[in-house]
Amino acid sequence: MINSRAKGARAERNLANTFKEAGFPARRGQQFSGGPDSPDVILEPPFDWFHVEAKWVEALRLNAARDQSMRDCGPRIPTVCDRRNNVPWWIQMPLDDWCVILRYCDPDALRKYYLDQPIQ
Numbered sequence: 001m002i003n004s005r006a007k008g009a010r011a012e013r014n015l016a017n018t019f020k021e022a023g024f025p026a027r028r029g030q031q032f033s034g035g036p037d038s039p040d041v042i043l044e045p046p047f048d049w050f051h052v053e054a055k056w057v058e059a060l061r062l063n064a065a066r067d068q069s070m071r072d073c074g075p076r077i078p079t080v081c082d083r084r085n086n087v088p089w090w091i092q093m094p095l096d097d098w099c100v101i102l103r104y105c106d107p108d109a110l111r112k113y114y115l116d117q118p119i120q
Contacts, residue, residue, distance in 0.1 A: 011056035051076035
């Protein structure tokens, strides 16, 4: 039998390491009672405006994960990062917040990055 607490901690460490490998300083959050001060993964400034919940499950209960993130996010953007075995991490967030992020990005740099990359 798998200890769900240990499995959750492994997921949080894996996600934090994935962010770090991509160049975004991150660490596992302090786990206590939920709320804005206890996301699963903390992105360091200047990206600390996300409230990141990590879910590594084969069958995600998406509505429950979203509800938890929205309930606990405080002033941060509620964000659910999820993955299944042998599948990369995915991110869920409110569309309005995603649009704001895109509005402030450099679209030419993104276009060059994605169009110059080989399709995998």
